[in-house]
Amino acid sequence: MGGVKGGKSRHPDLVVEVAHPQIIHEFGAQILRHANLLSLRVTMATHPDGFRLQEPLASVHITGPRTVLYEGPVRGLCPFAPRNSNTMAAAALAAPSLGFDNVIGVLVADLSLTDMHVVDVELKGPPSPTGRSFTVHTHRENPAEPGAVTGSATVTAFWRSLLGCCQLSSRPGIHLC
Numbered sequence: 001m002g003g004v005k006g007g008k009s010r011h012p013d014l015v016v017e018v019a020h021p022q023i024i025h026e027f028g029a030q031i032l033r034h035a036n037l038l039s040l041r042v043t044m045a046t047h048p049d050g051f052r053l054q055e056p057l058a059s060v061h062i063t064g065p066r067t068v069l070y071e072g073p074v075r076g077l078c079p080f081a082p083r084n085s086n087t088m089a090a091a092a093l094a095a096p097s098l099g100f101d102n103v104i105g106v107l108v109a110d111l112s113l114t115d116m117h118v119v120d121v122e123l124k125g126p127p128s129p130t131g132r133s134f135t136v137h138t139h140r141e142n143p144a145e146p147g148a149v150t151g152s153a154t155v156t157a158f159w160r161s162l163l164g165c166c167q168l169s170s171r172p173g174i175h176l177c
Helices: 021-032 086-094 154-166
Strands: 014-016 036-046 066-073 104-110 116-124 135-143
Touching: 036 086
Parallel strands: 014 036, 036 104
Antiparallel strands: 036 116, 066 104, 116 135
C-alpha cells in the first residue's frame, strides 16, 4: 500500500481486488481513502465449435448444455485459448493493478449459442455493513457465424473504439498504463 513506487505518488481512480477476501479485510479502509474498490470477472460463452483450444482445454468433455471449461486467473487461460481470450486479456491490461493474475476469466461452452458469442463483465464492490455490495454487470451479445472464433461486430467495434480514443481532447491517443 503506501502509494509510492519509483519515487512517484500514485492516485488511482479505481482499485479492483479479486485475489482474496482477506485483502479487503486488512486493507479495504486504507484503499477506500484513495480510490473506489471493486472485483473483476469476465465470462465468455459460445458454442464449442467456436473455440480453438490447446491442451488440456481441447480435450475437456462437454457435460451438458452449458459447461465451464475454465475459471481462474486470465494468465492461466491465455496459453490454452489464445484465440478465445482476447476480451479477458484486454480487461487484464486495462486493470494494471490486477493484471493477468487477478482478473478472473471464465470460458463457457454453451450448446445453445450457435450464432453468437456472449461476454459478461462483472465488477463487484466489498460488502457494506448491511451485507449488500455495489455491482456493475455488462452483457454483450455479438452475432457470429456458426463455428466462427470472432463475432461479426468485433472488427467494427474495435476500430470505432480506437478512433474514439484518438479523438479525446483531454488525452488524445490510447493509454493503458
